[in-house]
Amino acid sequence: MQQAPKITRRKLSDEVFDRLYEMIETGHFRPGDTLPSERELMDSYGVGRPAIREAMQALERIGLVEINHGQRPKVLQPTATGLFSQIDLTARHMLASSSQSLEQLKEARIFFELGMVEKAAGQASAADIAHLRELLEQQRGHLNKDAQAFIEIDMAFHTGIAGITRNPIFMATSQAMLGWLARFHSSLLHWEGNEDITIMEHAKIIDCIEQGEKGAAVEEMRKHLARARLLYCLSN
Template sequence: MAFVPVPRASVSDHVFGQLRDAVVSGAYRPGDTLPGERELAAAFAVNRHAVREALRRLQQLGLVRVSQGDATRVLDWRVHAGLDLALYLVRSGDVLPVDTLMRDMLEMRACIGVDAARLCAERADAATRETVTRAAQEYAGLAPDLPRMAEANIALWRHVVRGSGNTAYLLGFNSLVAGALAVGRVPPERRAAELLDVAGHRRLAEAVAAGRGTAAADQARALLTAALTPTTPPGRECRA
């Protein structure tokens, strides 16, 4: 594969990005060996330190295995990579379609949110229930300002997910928000049906406050699946 020499600013980032895309796109397949540091440095017209740093980051993402004194072998990212990879790939729409990643993250958000809402209703203490109720009231006051509602929506759901007491859900939520895949960079207009459903958000908060887990899950599902594409097969989204 022919690599493109990179500008001197952030050379390691450019090397990392091109190698990452080469692995994910299948230009290098699982089990293949990458060229050595010297060869990569010459191909990219950078020093070996930049190559070494890029390889370290690839290994952290689960894309390669770097062995001291041995070849760098490509791993199957579908087996070894985590959610962090998706957060990088959203910036590389030519490798995996951004629309597909956005859909996948919205589906994941629905899976987490539905069960987190149920658990929050069942587990949250009184202070958390009050916080969720207050956040829903503040959210309602922002309508119909979609950009501000989108920001407040993150805050509301953070309270719900934290109230679930599930650390794995919280870390997944943090990744989704940090990567701006499922919430931040999805155009608010695409989520208009969800964001403008002020009554639905109130019902969610009321169910949490009343400790009604099934009702909270049902309302969360109605809200979080509203932004999914019409082609999503019925029942594809997770159910609590």
């Protein structure tokens, strides 16, 4: 008879976590609700304070509850931004330790940006266009003056295009991708000495979005991203 795998004994905190997670997932506790006190949970589950605290900390790490000193934990509304914040450190480690992962991120960013600008060109409002043009003017204000501010507005410009889709997952994805690229290769977002070209390219992209020309918007974005990547490659 083949030996069966041994039954492992689980930590009490894991059991508490599972029960609380299920209650949150099924809607017994909804966003904005407070969870029972430590004492109430200890009495209800028949476990000690350490098990309750470990379970709460695990729920906090995955963004399901907020813990403030002296208050009962509060259930949070999950968001796409919160989801990416949970994997941020892991993503940074992966990108820092693997050149292949970084190249894959660059490729994914291009694919994503082209999709976002095409969608934006089909549904941008006058307010959206005004916001992008305001960002463009802010970039002009930092031209050849403040490189870091120029990069930050560059990121806001691309995130702004994602925001036009009205899809919070797209916007959170844009923020995460650009944040990781800025950390490892800010030259992919900005190229010193070519700021005026970046501004010119951004202006063309805005014009295409405003006119609803999806194909032209995609092509202008493609050229914009290709130039940045080519300049980066030439520098290495």
